[in-house]
Amino acid sequence: xxxxxxxxxxxxxxxxxxxxxxAVLQEAWRRRMVIDVLRxxxxxxxxVVFECDAVIRHVQxxxxxxxxxxxxxxxxxxxxxxxxxxxxxxxxxDDAGQxxxxxxxxxxxxxxxxxxxxxxxxKHSKGNAEGVKLExxxxxxxxxxxxxxVSDITALVDLLFGSWNLSTDxxxxxxxxxxxx
Numbered sequence: 001x002x003x004x005x006x007x008x009x010x011x012x013x014x015x016x017x018x019x020x021x022x023a024v025l026q027e028a029w030r031r032r033m034v035i036d037v038l039r040x041x042x043x044x045x046x047x048v049v050f051e052c053d054a055v056i057r058h059v060q061x062x063x064x065x066x067x068x069x070x071x072x073x074x075x076x077x078x079x080x081x082x083x084x085x086x087x088x089x090x091x092x093x094d095d096a097g098q099x100x101x102x103x104x105x106x107x108x109x110x111x112x113x114x115x116x117x118x119x120x121x122x123k124h125s126k127g128n129a130e131g132v133k134l135e136x137x138x139x140x141x142x143x144x145x146x147x148x149x150v151s152d153i154t155a156l157v158d159l160l161f162g163s164w165n166l167s168t169d170x171x172x173x174x175x176x177x178x179x180x181x
Contacts, residue, residue: 016063016092019099021048023153024160028052033161045076045138046085052161055110058082059160066093066102073147074122074139075106085114086160089147103156104147110162116140 021037028035038049047061062073068091079085086107093100107114122139150156 012092013063015099016090016101017047017061019101020061020088020090023101024050024157027153027157031157035161045078046082050160055084055161057084057086057107057110057160059085060087061090062087063090063092066091066100070144072141072143074136075116075119075142077116077138077140079114080116082114084108084110084112087114087142087147088156089144103150103153104144105150105156105159106142106147107159110160116142 025035025037033052036051038051040046040049045060046058048059050057050059058079060076060079064070073087073089075087079087084107086105089104089106091102091104093102119140119142122136122141123133124136125133127133148159150159
């Protein structure tokens with residue numbers, strides 16, 4: 001990690017989030033899909049909400065650097081109560097000043113809830129006055145191995161919204177073409 005990474009981490013996090021949303025929207029444009037993007041004003045465990053046709057995805061974003069050894073991620077339990085909750089892990093790599101993103105996905109099929117059953121409750125990283133690390137009931141610890149590696153943004157958009165075939169999904173495409181923006 002370079003010095004600029006540690007001193008401008010909020011900038012880097014925002015850059016990665018914007019690059020991700022841009023990649024999703026570019027893929028949607030290519031497919032003739034319209035995806036609405038909503039961003040919460042308060043921290044409720046959801047970083048971005050995507051809506052496309054009947055699919056609403058409440059998404060928590062996690063980011064890491066390529067090659068990171070992070071073995072687990074704390075996931076907000078509010079995602080399990082939302083329609084089609086999901087987590088996208090974004091692995092970033094700086095390639096000569098150009099940000100390269102790879103993705104992992106944790107969630108169910110479009111329209112299906114996210115299941116956090118069986119995962120351990122997260123604990124605070126620091127102990128209280130007695131040195132006890134108390135549980136954080138709103139978070140579950142999900143091992144990195146539970147995240148599905150995704151080949152590219154096309155495959156990720158398939159996981160988020162289902163696959164669209166430009167030659168056979170005429171109704172969806174016609175609905176998109178007639179929708180005013």
